[in-house]
Amino acid sequence: MKPDERSFRIALVADGYVNPPPDGLDALAVLASAGWGAMQLPADDYPADIAARVLAEVAEQAEEFSRHGYDFVLIGDRDGLAEALASAGLAVPDQIVPAGAGELLEFLNARPAPAVSTWSWLDC
């Protein structure tokens, strides 16, 4: 069996960077090259009640990662995210609103190593 290849690094990503407009920044390509996972935030065109439920689920999942020491960053922004994270006992992570791929990559590469480096709590 291949070893588990997870990075323990996750970016909360505004929809405009997951589904960028023409000539927009494709954050998924940068995250893939840098070895980060992504948690997509709901697009701004969803009704507020639907977006709030999605954000609550994002926060609940982020809470589980956070409990285990995974590193988080925020790319872009989303109304209601701070409140949803607060409901899960989480602060808004370090944020970037990148103008370009180079700036985003530099930001990601400058992060300190995550607090955890193995998936199993037995090895922590």
Next chain:
Amino acid sequence: MERREQPEQRGVAFVAHCLMNQNSKVGDGAHCAGIYSPVVDVLRDQGWRIEQMPCPELAFTGLNRFWAVREQLDTAAYRRHCRRLAAAVADMIEVRASRGEDIVLIGVEGSPSMGVHITSSDPARGGLPEWAEGTAELTSGEGIFVEELREELGRRGIVPGLGGETHALPDHDELTQQTRLVSLLDRPREKPSRTSPVGQAE
């Protein structure tokens, strides 16, 4: 690479959480550091909008969960959890479908939760773990979340296209997987609507 020409949007692909975040996988299950590019790149290149679904197992059974088969997760509480998540995803899909956008779901074949055509099953599994690696558990069928989501969409008269990432299958081949995905995306489908009859899933 990072600023690519986006083709005209052809539809919306709701993808399993782990296809964009392998950190959510069960221990020893992450195939790469984060984003599973073989699927994401096809969706991008084919002009599909990407929407990430929640991982039903992550919040319920946690990061330190054991590998499990369908029967171990098929509890009333897990079903309720999946229905709650499925309702939230179905709300998003309904918004897209009401605009006439084509919808596909991309799950994870072999998963007890996210399997689309193949799930894992072993009615005898439980208690002290004693199953050797390679024990046959893959079987035709859907995972629990996909089943709940499809039923919720059916109640709303929405029939999505269905496909699955195949990395966990013994005969996995990346090129074959991508070819099948392109075929799914290219397949003619009736535009979803809230009033269309529920039909046979692909």
